[in-house]
Each structure stands twice: as C-alpha cells, then as structure tokens.
Amino acid sequence: MSLAMWGAVLGATLAGGLLLVGTRLVAMRRVPLADRVLPWVRDLPRLGDGPAADVASASPAAAAVGVFGPLLRSAAQAVERVLGGATSVRRRLERAGLETTVQEFRVEQVLWGLTGFAVAAAWGLLRAVTAPGAAVASLLVCAVAFACGVLARDTWLSSQVKARERRILEEFPTVAELLALAVAAGESPVSALDRVVRRSGGDLSDELAVVLAAVRTGEPVASAFDAMAARSGLPLVARFAQGIAVASERGTPLADVLHAQAADVREAGRRELIEVAARKEVAMMVPVVFLVLPVTVLFAFWPGAVGLSLTTP
Structure with a gap:
C-alpha cells in the first residue's frame, strides 16, 4: 500500500473519531426530556400510589418477596387472617409516613418472626447437645419466638408513629x-x-x-x-x-x-415540659434515697460503731 493510501486511511480514521467526539459533546450538552419535565411534575402523586397499591418498593421485604415470593405471601396472608386489623395498620402506616402497603408490612412481620424463630432454633440446637430430651420445649420456644417477632414489628410500627408525631x-x-x-x-x-x-x-x-x-x-x-x-x-x-x-x-x-x-x-x-420535669424530679429521688442517703448514714455511724467495738472490754 502506498503512502497516499495510508494517509487516506489515517485521515478517514481521524475524521471519524472527531465526528464521534463532536456528536457525543452535542448529545451531552442537550438537556434530557426528563430533566426538563421533572421540575413541573416533581410534587405530583405517582399513578397507583395509595394504601392498597401493590407497587415495587426498596424495602427488604420487597427484596425477600422477590426471592421467596409465594411462601412469604402465603405466610403474610395467614398472619393477616390471624391478627386482622388491616384498616388500623394502613392508617398507622400513613401516620408513620411509610410508603409500604399492608401486604409488605405483613411480610415484614413474617420476616421478623422468622428471625426470632431462627434465634430460638439455634438456642434449641445448642440445648439439644446437652439435654437431648428437651425437643418439645424447644419447639414451644420457637413458636413463642415467632409470635414475639411478629408482634414486635407491630409494636415498632407504633413506635415509629409516635416518633414521627413528636x-x-x-x-x-x-x-x-x-x-x-x-x-x-x-x-x-x-x-x-x-x-x-x-x-x-x-x-x-x-x-x-x-x-x-x-x-x-x-x-x-x-x-x-x-x-x-x-x-x-x-x-x-x-x-x-x-x-x-x-x-x-x-x-x-x-x-x-x-x-x-x-x-x-x-x-x-411548655406544659408538657413542666409535666415531664415533675415526673423526672420524682425519679431523681430514687437514687438519692436508696443509694446516696444509706452511704451517708453509713459514713456517719460506721466510725462510732468501730470505736465502740474497740473500747468494749
């Protein structure tokens, strides 16, 4: 290949590269449609939002449902049938400001219960090594741990509501x-x-x-x-x-x-602060009466008691 052909190939390559770079720079300078529209629709509600909407979520419950979907949904429906109160749960979720549906909350309850069940099962296995005849008691402990985990998630939701209202x-x-x-x-x-x-x-x-x-x-x-x-x-x-x-x-x-x-x-x-201060004042008397005062009395009477025991024939 002659030098002229090599020059033509290199020139075409350089021109193509410059054309790609220029096209990319123009595309980068152009404002995307989403960025132009977003300031006008940012505060509008999304379609499908609501308490009963089954939308995708970034919560751990949604991720767990994606992996173990059918089993967790069945367990969540069983918890819903046993506990009930979907209206109360939906209202507390709204008051807590959580973008979570009732079904996702039930799945979270099941996950909390399974966590408690796993901890109790591990304890039961360790106990079975030392006491092989305690299998029934371990099963009962696992069932109680599952129920406690389910109820603990409900209690935590109430705590979230109170914290947000505060x-x-x-x-x-x-x-x-x-x-x-x-x-x-x-x-x-x-x-x-x-x-x-x-x-x-x-x-x-x-x-x-x-x-x-x-x-x-x-x-x-x-x-x-x-x-x-x-x-x-x-x-x-x-x-x-x-x-x-x-x-x-x-x-x-x-x-x-x-x-x-x-x-x-x-x-x-201000009234609530005064009431809290009054309750704290009573609570502050507990260490004074049961700890500081006995130590003070002991320091006052112990030297005299020791002196009496030394002078007594």
Missing part, C-alpha cells in the same frame, strides 16, 4: 410562623404553602407537600386540608388544617389564625 409537633410552630409571615407579606395560601415546602424540610413539610400536590391537581384548598386533618393523628395538626380550610372558605384572616395556633402549640409544649 417530630411534627416540634416542627409545627416554626412552619406555622413561616406560613403566617408569607401570608402577611401578601402571598396567597397556595403560594405561601409552596414557599414553605420549598424552603423547609421535615415530616410536617412532607405532609404539606402532599397537600400542595393535591391542590395543584385541581382539588380545592379546603378539601386538601380536610384530607390532611383526617389523615393526621394529632389533634393540634388536625385543628391547624381545619383552621386553614375554614379561613380559606370564609375569608378569615389567615395570618392571625396561624399565629394563634403556633402560640397554642408552644404553650402545649
């Missing part, structure tokens, strides 16, 4: 004051809600984001806040949502309502 109460005065300031500055309730949701973070902000998404899909403001009041398990938050709904319907000054509700929440927090 965080909401802590965030409520600040969020209410921010809404009141935005409304007093001349913004509409929806614009003030949008500003507060964008500038704040937390569980209460997530609840308000759900309300904002419902309003932007065409639901009236009063209906969206009424749904929030029905969904919330806190009387203060329910009263807050109902107050905004009534103010939006009847034209009541919204800023005054929000300031008053924030003051009520702060006062309720």
